[in-house]
Amino acid sequence: MTEAMRDRLRRISVFADVGPVDFKESELPENPVPRVAEWILAAHAAGQPEPHAMSLCTVNAEGIPSSRVLLVKDIDTDRLFFATPADSRKGIEIASNPHVAAHFYWPVTGRQVRITGTASGLDRDASERDFAERGRGSRLSAHLHRPGPLPDRHTAYGEFERLDALYPDQVPCPPSWTLYAITPTEVEFWEASTDRVHHRVRYRRDADTARGAWRRELLWP
Ligand SMILES: Cc1cc2nc3c(=O)[nH]c(=O)nc-3n(C[C@H](O)[C@H](O)[C@H](O)COP(=O)(O)O)c2cc1C
Numbered sequence: 026m027t028e029a030m031r032d033r034l035r036r037i038s039v040f041a042d043v044g045p046v047d048f049k050e051s052e053l054p055e056n057p058v059p060r061v062a063e064w065i066l067a068a069h070a071a072g073q074p075e076p077h078a079m080s081l082c083t084v085n086a087e088g089i090p091s092s093r094v095l096l097v098k099d100i101d102t103d104r105l106f107f108a109t110p111a112d113s114r115k116g117i118e119i120a121s122n123p124h125v126a127a128h129f130y131w132p133v134t135g136r137q138v139r140i141t142g143t144a145s146g147l148d149r150d151a152s153e154r155d156f157a158e159r160g161r162g163s164r165l166s167a168h169l170h171r172p173g174p175l176p177d178r179h180t181a182y183g184e185f186e187r188l189d190a191l192y193p194d195q196v197p198c199p200p201s202w203t204l205y206a207i208t209p210t211e212v213e214f215w216e217a218s219t220d221r222v223h224h225r226v227r228y229r230r231d232a233d234t235a236r237g238a239w240r241r242e243l244l245w246p
Pocket of ligand 1: 075092093096107114
């Protein structure tokens with residue numbers, strides 16, 4: 026008789042190697058956004074694969090959410106950037122409702138970050154600069170984005186080969202390719218502790234200004 030799934034799941038250890046949280050309230054920054062960048066780099070240094078991958082949740086016109094993983098392309102003092110076609114599902118949803126939620130989880134460091142904010146597309150120049158920095162394979166594959174279903178895998182390979190021959194040197198930026206910025210209005214940091222007294226701190230600022238001072242509070246684990 027096979028072991029029940031619930032037993033198999035319950036035996037998987039969690040936070041086995043993270044150690045106790047090294048937390049000092051006096052060291053919390055005023056602005057949480059650069060701290061997100063620091064936690065990505067710390068996860069990378071600790072060996073986390075794709076530490077810059079985040080889930081992004083958007084909401085459609087009927088209020089139904091959907092999420093997917095994206096790579097963060099840059100972070101400045103106020104914003105996180107990602108790139109995707111504007112006519113993708115997420116792009117269409119952002120156009121009808123700019124409110125988004127983003128989330129990182131780094132198992133090797135036992136940390137997560139939860140972000141709420143708004144997303145908006147940047148101008149053509151910024152989007153084309155992002156596109157130019159992509160490798161050739163991902164520039165070609167950006168041209169494979171089409172609405173609707175793919176009849177079979179063979180069709181996609183054929184189209185990739187056609188694009189490869191069509192653009193032997195420069196691959197033009199598809200008109201829909203867009204660099205987006207997320208401007209957070211809420212950022213919550215969570216850090217696992219082996220003593221189970223996990224650490225949470227939440228930063229918030231007014232959604233209408235999104236420029237004012239951040240308010241910070243510790244939360245119960
Ligand atoms: C690790 C990882 C990184 C990804 N990075 C991107 C990305 O930067 N941009 C993108 O458009 N899709 C990226 N994808 C694919 C998306 O998750 C998603 O499948 C695709 O963008 C279609 O999403 P949509 O139909 O919700 O618009 C990535 C997937 C994974 C697993």
